[in-house]
Each structure stands twice: as structure tokens, then as C-alpha cells.
Amino acid sequence: MADTKDELAGVVDLFGGLARDELEQALVELAFKQGDEVEREAVAVEIERAVEDYYLAEAEYAGDDAPGGGSEAPDSILVAGPAAFPTVPENGEDLPHILDVPDRELDREELGETVADRLYEEARTVAAAGDAERARELLDVSYDLEAWAPVEADDVRERLDRAFE
Template structure:
């Protein structure tokens, strides 16, 4: 499963915890008749987080959820449309300011130790993020291009 498909699964609900996304991926594997590999699923989620297809956001109440990130073009994998009927998860909506703060913090952290290749990627992410949430990342871009 690619980052856009993971974002599509999360987008069905607005946001999912890691455990809920894990359950959704397990259900999709079952529906496809595939064996579910939890380690591979975790690695795919980590890749999607690293590449900003997903963003982790702390919600009020202390729980952390994953939302479709600024580089994602969410698409539904096969059989995903049934997930809201299968999983016991209420739809969630996070305000754009919360998303903006989360992506800013993450980009600032990533920019601090990015090599040249990663810095070029992150510059592109800053532009995507500005279209995705109300955030000005010119200062982060500047630090990445120095």
C-alpha cells in the first residue's frame, strides 16, 4: 500500500489512531484474502509519516491521531469503502490551526538535521503544507536552503 492509499484510509474517518489504522489495514488484508504482516504495515505507516503522506497530531485529551498529510492525494484502496461500516470509529474533524502547528513543529524538527537531499524534499513539503493548512513556512524553507 502506498502513502496516498494510507491517506485515503485515514481520510475516510478524518483521523485515526495508529491502532485504528492498524485494524483497518488488517481488515483490508482479510478482505483481499492476504495474510496481514503487522511489521510491514508498521513500516509502511512509518514511511508515510516520514514522507508527509500522514501527519501525527496530538488532540485535546492527549490522544495522538494520524491525518492525511500535505503531500498526500488520498485514494481509496480496494474494499476500503466498507471500512466505516466495519470499524467502530466515529468520524473526526481537526481544525486547520492544529494541523498547521503539528506540521510546522515536525518540519522544524526535520529541518534541523536534514542532509542536502532531504532538505530539497522538505522544501517541496513546505509549499505543499502552506496549501494544506494555514501556515507560513518561509522561515523553515530559508533554514533548509542555507
């Protein structure tokens, strides 16, 4: 199984994006290839932590190859996020041959705006709580976000400055 958040991002990056259940299945398959067993509940917790820390970003995806079959309502998929340095774990290169998941591409600007909105809301909460440690983490993410997608995060940094006051 992927041992780090960067490896989770690496698995997702192999496909351009994966639904949560697809990522869970990929990690189960990866663990099998590595001779390990993995509990889906533990995998779900690790995925959630990676999302919280911006190693994975969640986006709506309504393409014909969406996880739900391109239904009218968009599905949620995970992509490598702004804090990640995607790293393919051992045997990870085999996953595209094992899983029947199409490559997916998303509009990077739209995805960046989605992540920026989430980051701004979290910055607001952190600033109001005066949580300087989390504010430092989010400050780093704000710079990563600008390098990751064509968006500005000045308003996030302004909001985070209040946590340091």
C-alpha cells in the first residue's frame, strides 16, 4: 500500500483522477501486489487525512468517463493536490493495467478555484480560532496552490495573518 500522502497522490496522478472507491480499490490491489493486506476503513482514514492536508484535492467531475457513468449529477474525484509531490509507490506502475479506469483530465483553473475557496474558508476558521500552527501549514499551502494552479491566494494569506496577531 502507499505509505505516504505523496504516494497516495502518486497513485491518483497515474490516472489523472480517481473516485474515492477507485482509489481504495487501487490501494487494495497495490497492497496485494506487495504481499500485504489492507483494511478499507484504514485506507479511507488515510485518504481523508491526505485531503485535509491538501495532498489530495477533491473536485466535481461530470465527464463521460465519470465514476458514476457520466450521469447528470457530477461525481467527486480526487486529484493530486497542491501540497503533494506525487510519488508512485512500489508496483504502482502496474495499477493502470490492473484497474479499468480511464485517464481523466480536469480544468486546472476551475480545480484551483475550488481548492482556493476551500482554503479560504479554512483560513477564516483558523484565523478566528487563533490556531497559529495550522495557519502556518495553510500559509505554505497557499503558496503551493499558486504554483499548482493559475489562481491567486493573497486573500487567504491576508486572512491567515489574523491568526498570528
